[in-house]
Amino acid sequence: MNTIAIGIDAFALEHGLKVRNTLKDFKHEPITTTEKVLTGTYLSYDKLANLIEGLRDGESYELVFHPGDYDPNSKSSLNRERRDDYENIVRLQALLAKHTNIKNISYNDLAQIKVKKW
Numbered sequence: 001m002n003t004i005a006i007g008i009d010a011f012a013l014e015h016g017l018k019v020r021n022t023l024k025d026f027k028h029e030p031i032t033t034t035e036k037v038l039t040g041t042y043l044s045y046d047k048l049a050n051l052i053e054g055l056r057d058g059e060s061y062e063l064v065f066h067p068g069d070y071d072p073n074s075k076s077s078l079n080r081e082r083r084d085d086y087e088n089i090v091r092l093q094a095l096l097a098k099h100t101n102i103k104n105i106s107y108n109d110l111a112q113i114k115v116k117k118w
Contacts, residue, residue: 040065041081045091065089
């Protein structure tokens with residue numbers, strides 16, 4: 001188990017928090033955020049809109065973005081895509097507002113949801 005996963009596992013267990021289901025190295029069976037993790041980075045707005053229109057009721061999805069501004073001094077592999085992610089998130093707000101069954105939250109919002117400790 002890598003040290004980051006150990007720290008996340010211990011913190012989530014202590015506080016009864018959900019964790020992202022892509023992190024597989026846990027000592028305990030984690031209570032995950034979602035069944036499906038989808039990345040919005042590298043997708044055009046039209047592809048994102050089609051993806052959202054195809055979401056099924058009663059399912060849980062996590063759509064991951066890495067928004068921000070381009071930083072010429074950054075070594076991040078996502079540096080150039082951050083601005084595109086930001087613009088797509090802004091454009092998607094009107095589409096998401098039409099779907100009352102979709103909750104648009106951040107990972108910080110999700111972390112505030114307490115779950116029963118396992």
